[in-house]
Amino acid sequence: MTALITEEQRRALLHNAHAAASGAQADPWPVVKLFTPDAHATWLLVQLDPQDEDTAYGLCDLGMGAPRLDHVRLSDLQSIRGPRNLRVLRDTHFVPKRPLSEYLRRAEADGSIND
Secondary structure (H helix, E strand, O other): OOOOOOHHHHHHHHHHHHHHHOOOOOOOOOOEEEEOOOOOOEEEEEEEOOOOOOEEEEEEEOOOOOOEEEEEEHHHHHHOEOOOOOEOEEOOOOOOOOOHHHHHHHHHHHOOOOO
C-alpha cells in the first residue's frame, strides 16, 4: 500500500505544527493535497500532530458544498473507498499557490476546493 504522505511531507507537516504551537506561524501553506479519484473529496493538509503523527489538520472538503478547517486521521483516510472502490490518493503534482486562509476563503465562496 502506498503511503498517503511522503517522509519529506511528514517532516514539513510536523514542522508546521511546532511553528503554530510556538506562535511562529499564523497562516501556513498547504503541504499535501489528498483526494478521492472517484468522488469529490479533497484534503489540503498543513499540520500533523506530533503526539500521534496520525492526526492532521487542514482544509477538508467532503464534496458536499461545505469545505471547512478540521482535523482528520490519516489512518481513516487510508480506509476510505470511493463509489468505484478507489482509495484516497496524494496529488503528486500539487504545488501550493497560496496560504491556507486564501484556500479557505476561495473554497467557502465556491463551495469546494478548486485548486
